[in-house]
Amino acid sequence: MFKLGAASVCGAIAALTAIVAGLLSDARLQIILGRAFCSFIVSGLVVYIAIFLFDRLGYASIIHEFEENWKNGEKEEEQAVGDKQETEENSENSGEAGEETPQEESDSSEEGGFTPLQADELRHVATDQEE
Numbered sequence: 001m002f003k004l005g006a007a008s009v010c011g012a013i014a015a016l017t018a019i020v021a022g023l024l025s026d027a028r029l030q031i032i033l034g035r036a037f038c039s040f041i042v043s044g045l046v047v048y049i050a051i052f053l054f055d056r057l058g059y060a061s062i063i064h065e066f067e068e069n070w071k072n073g074e075k076e077e078e079q080a081v082g083d084k085q086e087t088e089e090n091s092e093n094s095g096e097a098g099e100e101t102p103q104e105e106s107d108s109s110e111e112g113g114f115t116p117l118q119a120d121e122l123r124h125v126a127t128d129q130e131e
Contacts, residue, residue, distance in 0.1 A: 003051045011044030 015036040022032030054060060 003048050003055075006051055007044040007048040010047040011040040014043035015040040 018036040018039040019032055022035055027035075
């Protein structure tokens with residue numbers, strides 16, 4: 001049913017495009033309707049065959065698996081963020097000042113892949129300045 005519906009919608013779009021193009025070019029009504037009918041049939045068949053082959057070759061299952069993995073990844077990411085927020089709330093509630101020690105900073109930078117620049121870690125380059 002989906003195949004026929006998708007083919008019909010694409011065929012209708014192609015037919016409307018042919019009608020608009022025919023009206024803009026001042027063609028006769030018979031020519032416009034003939035071209036619209038042909039474009040409806042041809043584009044409908046092409047879309048139907050493409051969807052049929054798509055299903056037959058198994059690409060639909062690959063996309064379905066990808067979507068499931070994507071949703072599972074988002075759920076795992078949300079759980080990880082929730083766990084991290086809970087641990088931060090627990091550490092704040094336990095009486096800590098909320099500041100991280102240098103060891104904690106390096107741990108969080110490894111997880112996120114971001115490390116803030118430190119002044120003593122920067123390489124200084126000497127330049128020749130003429131005055």
